[in-house]
Amino acid sequence: xxxxxxxxxxxxxxxxxxxxxKTLISTNLFHTLTQLDETVLLVDCDAEEPDxxxxxxxxxVAPFDNHYGGKEQYEVKQSVPVIDQSNCIYCGxxxxxxxxxxxxxxEGIKTIRVIEDLCHGCxxxxxxxxxxxxxxxxxxxxxxxxxxxxxxxSIIEARGKVGVYSPVPxxxxxxxxxxxxxxxxxxxxxGTSCPFIQxxxxxxxxxxxxxxxxxxxxxxxxxxETLKTMNKSYGVIINRAGMGDDKVYSYLIQEQIPLLMEIPxxxxxxxxxxxxxxxxxHKPQWRALFMEMYKTIYxxxxxxxxxxxx
Amino acid sequence: xxxxxxxxxxxxxKSSISAAFAxxxxxVVLADCDVDAANLYLxxxxxxxxxxxxxxxxxxxxxxxxxxxxxxxxxxxSFDAILLKxxxxxxxxxxxxxxxxxxxxxxxxxxxxxxxAIKMTDNDxxxxxxxxxxxxxxxxxxxxxxxxxxxxLVNIVRDKAKEISEKxxxxxxxxxxxxxxxxxxxxxVTGTDTIVIVTEPTISGLHDLKRxxxxxxxxxxxxWVLINKYDLNREISEQIEEYCSQNKILFAGKLSFDxxxxxxxxxxxxxxxxxxxxxxxxxxxxxxxxxTHYK
Numbered sequence: 001x002x003x004x005x006x007x008x009x010x011x012x013x014x015x016x017x018x019x020x021x022k023t024l025i026s027t028n029l030f031h032t033l034t035q036l037d038e039t040v041l042l043v044d045c046d047a048e049e050p051d052x053x054x055x056x057x058x059x060x061v062a063p064f065d066n067h068y069g070g071k072e073q074y075e076v077k078q079s080v081p082v083i084d085q086s087n088c089i090y091c092g093x094x095x096x097x098x099x100x101x102x103x104x105x106x107e108g109i110k111t112i113r114v115i116e117d118l119c120h121g122c123x124x125x126x127x128x129x130x131x132x133x134x135x136x137x138x139x140x141x142x143x144x145x146x147x148x149x150x151x152x153x154s155i156i157e158a159r160g161k162v163g164v165y166s167p168v169p170x171x172x173x174x175x176x177x178x179x180x181x182x183x184x185x186x187x188x189x190x191g192t193s194c195p196f197i198q199x200x201x202x203x204x205x206x207x208x209x210x211x212x213x214x215x216x217x218x219x220x221x222x223x224x225e226t227l228k229t230m231n232k233s234y235g236v237i238i239n240r241a242g243m244g245d246d247k248v249y250s251y252l253i254q255e256q257i258p259l260l261m262e263i264p265x266x267x268x269x270x271x272x273x274x275x276x277x278x279x280x281x282h283k284p285q286w287r288a289l290f291m292e293m294y295k296t297i298y299x300x301x302x303x304x305x306x307x308x309x310x
Numbered sequence: 311x312x313x314x315x316x317x318x319x320x321x322x323x324k325s326s327i328s329a330a331f332a333x334x335x336x337x338v339v340l341a342d343c344d345v346d347a348a349n350l351y352l353x354x355x356x357x358x359x360x361x362x363x364x365x366x367x368x369x370x371x372x373x374x375x376x377x378x379x380x381x382x383x384x385x386x387x388s389f390d391a392i393l394l395k396x397x398x399x400x401x402x403x404x405x406x407x408x409x410x411x412x413x414x415x416x417x418x419x420x421x422x423x424x425x426x427a428i429k430m431t432d433n434d435x436x437x438x439x440x441x442x443x444x445x446x447x448x449x450x451x452x453x454x455x456x457x458x459x460x461x462x463l464v465n466i467v468r469d470k471a472k473e474i475s476e477k478x479x480x481x482x483x484x485x486x487x488x489x490x491x492x493x494x495x496x497x498x499v500t501g502t503d504t505i506v507i508v509t510e511p512t513i514s515g516l517h518d519l520k521r522x523x524x525x526x527x528x529x530x531x532x533x534w535v536l537i538n539k540y541d542l543n544r545e546i547s548e549q550i551e552e553y554c555s556q557n558k559i560l561f562a563g564k565l566s567f568d569x570x571x572x573x574x575x576x577x578x579x580x581x582x583x584x585x586x587x588x589x590x591x592x593x594x595x596x597x598x599x600x601x602t603h604y605k
Contacts, residue, residue: 016347018489019321023514048490049318049521051514079388099367099416122388122416162524165493166458190320190489191346192455201411213575215325215349222347226455243569245576267542274512274543 007038007183009301012203014188014196016219020209021239021263022046024273026187027055028280029207032290034153039182041153043174045199046189047142047160047167054276059147059155068177073143076170078121079136081114087133088112094125094134117165142170144177152182167195175202192226200227204301206234207260213244217251224255233300240265260293311602312502314343314531316487316495318518322510323538325349326571328486329580330594333445335482340443341471342450343464343498344488345436353578356448358441364466366457367415368430370408376427379405383419383428392419411456433457438466440474447474461497464488468497482602491525499526504601505533506562511546519550523559533559534601540564560604563597565590 013026023046030042030052044052053059061072068074081094081103090110095103102118103125105111116139126134142160149155158174160167167189175198178184188199200206206227210220220236227234235258238248243265252259263269272279280287315331317324329350332340342350370391384392384406391412394404408419420428435454440447449471451463468485475483487498499505505526509519519535526533535554540547547564554561566589574584582591 017321017349018347019319048492049514049518051319051517054513054517097417097421120388120414120416122414122418123386124416124418124421127386127418127422160492162491162521163496163528167492193346193453194456194458197411197456211321213572214352214578215347215575218349218352219347222455229455244572270542274510274515274546276513 007036007298008181009205009298010184010186010203011297012186012188012200012206013209014200014206014223015190015209016192016223017210017216018190020211020216021237022187022190022209023051023055024239024263024279025207025209025237026185027052028278028286029290029294030153030185031278032280032287033183033185033294034150035287035291036183037152039152040185041178041182042155042185042187043178044155044157044187045171045174045195046187047158047170047174047195048189050157050159052155052187053147053157055278056147056149056155057276059149062146062148062154064146064177068144073145074173074177075143076141076173077138078119078141078169079123080116080119080121080139081125081134082137083112083114084133084135085112087131089131089133091131093128093130097124097128099124117163120165142167144170144174146177168198171195171198175199192222197226197230200230200232203232205297206232207237207297208234209237209239210248211240211244212238212242212246212248214247216244217248220248221251224257235260235297237261237263239263260296261289311481311504312483312485313504313506313601314485314487314499314502315506315508316498316522317489317508318491318522319510319515320489322508322515323571324489324508325486326575326581327506327508327536327538327594328484329353330582330591331598332484333580333582334595334598335445337446337480339446339471339475339480339483340448341467341483341485342448343467343485343494345451345453345463345467345494346488348450348452350486351448351450353575353580354443354445354448355578356439356441356443358439360440360470362438362466363434364436364438364451364463366433366436366454366460366463368417368432369410369413369415370417370419370428370430372406372408373427373429374405376425377406378425378427380424381406382422382424386418386422388416388418389414436463438463438470440470446480447478449474461493464494464497491521495525499529499531502531505529505531506601507533507535508538509535509550510539511537511543511550513546516546516550516553520553523557532604534562535559536562536597537564539567541566562601563593565593
């Protein structure tokens with residue numbers, strides 16, 4: 001079958017529960033797709049714990065385009081206020097305008113401080129100040145980096161700085177840097193809170209990875225409810241199949257959610273993963289399965305017929 | 311004594327270990343601080359006697375009856391959350407529109423609007439619950455989907471846990487923390503006596519452990535590393551032990567991989583309750599003794 005060229009799709013790999021195998025799926029799917037004559041990009045959006053690169057020892061650092069400074073790393077920054085104590089009249093307007101409790105003021109002893117870790121960089125304090133006492137400086141929230149793994153394949157990693165309040169600005173920058181062309185795989189952060197939503201919001205299709213345990217099912221349900229409200233197409237991969245119970249299967253049938261793939265629990269797969277080895281490199285039959293799954297997802301995206309619709 | 315169980319990487323078995331710890335003691339306060347994916351209630355089925363609404367910030371919305379489409383709010387928004395968007399596809403008329411997903415709730419738009427057309431609404435879907443379970447008291451939070459995974463809800467859960475432990479004079483509080491290294495993790499470990507970092511012998515486990523240690527080293531708590539499923543890759547387990555000894559991190563011990571842990575979860579029990587005589591239960595008891603008696 002000839003390769004279909006110029007495919008354009010964004011697939012997010014997500015899961016409510018952590019450690020179900022998002023990275024396993026993202027890295028193996030990405031590597032499988034590099035076989036196609038297409039531009040393929042993997043974006044590691046798990047900015048708190050980015051791990052995808054560990055599976056691509058051959059990856060070479062590569063510069064971003066000029067929009068992102070033309071270097072291999074682009075620093076994601078946020079502005080934080082600097083208070084000029086000689087102009088400040090300690091009126092408290094900036095503190096009142098701050099929705100994040102990032103300004104600490106003791107009027108009595110004329111002490112004012114910015115708690116940078118709480119600041120979201122909204123600029124409300126600067127707007128509030130009527131005494132020209134607030135300027136801004138930049139602080140780093142993390143970096144995005146670019147790597148090349150083949151002729152048409154590359155990885156963008158979002159890596160938040162330890163201790164920063166939210167990984168979201170770094171994730172958003174990485175997704176933006178990925179652009180709109182080609183096949184893009186987004187390895188999403190766990191959970192269903194803000195970082196997850198930011199990642200899946202831009203996706204055409206979401207692969208939810210779960211495991212057949214009560215914890216896995218409970219978190220899967222929460223992810224499904226969230227994706228329903230977002231009107232996303234999605235399907236489920238059951239990882240470590242055979243390890244727990246069967247309840248996840250009846251849930252999928254009942255909700256008419258497509259089961260995209262099952263990966264059995266066995267020590268060999270676990271051991272390959274533990275060493276940072278790709279399943280599809282060592283077990284070619286998995287490459288075929290990943291490719292088949294991709295084709296199903298792509299045609300569903302391109303030609304409609306979403307089986308999520310009742 | 312407050313003991314927080316965390317793990318940089320998800321799925322290392324943190325909650326199963328927290329559940330085991332919570333059933334080794336006669337009576338405990340158990341605080342599930344993984345508010346984004348609270349799971350321990352599935353095992354312990356607590357009877358709740360208290361529920362509290364948690365306001366997770368606000369979201370802006372525009373009253374188009376008042377809005378003059380001046381676009382001032384677009385210029386002021388730092389989160390790219392207000393856009394000029396066509397009301398219908400193909401239409402030339404573009405009006406200011408709030409992207410709820412990107413809105414951070416800072417209120418600046420509502421303050422700059424010259425005609426007061428922007429209203430702020432509370433995000434009030436998140437909850438904190440507390441109650442009793444077969445081994446004491448349990449407190450947990452449930453963050454509504456899409457909310458900022460704020461440490462504030464974690465703080466509320468922990469305050470309630472503290473209140474309960476003081477009221478009922480319960481010595482041990484077990485905190486099940488969230489994965490990652492973000493603000494909810496910081497809130498889960500701040501001021502605790504002991505932190506147990508659960509890791510697994512995979513290269514991603516080791517990588518994430520290092521980032522977690524970078525975070526916990528900022529706190530005064532006694533930090534321990536515990537390797538779960540160590541026999542899935544003995545070589546990396548050794549690397550983790552070596553990393554701990556080189557960096558003077560206390561090593562709590564290692565647990566072997568055993569399907570009994572998942573079987574326990576499927577039966578809604580902790581592994582201590584389900585298979586008290588299993589090897590894994592004995593290993594966990596041993597680790598518990600070690601960390602609770604450490605001076």
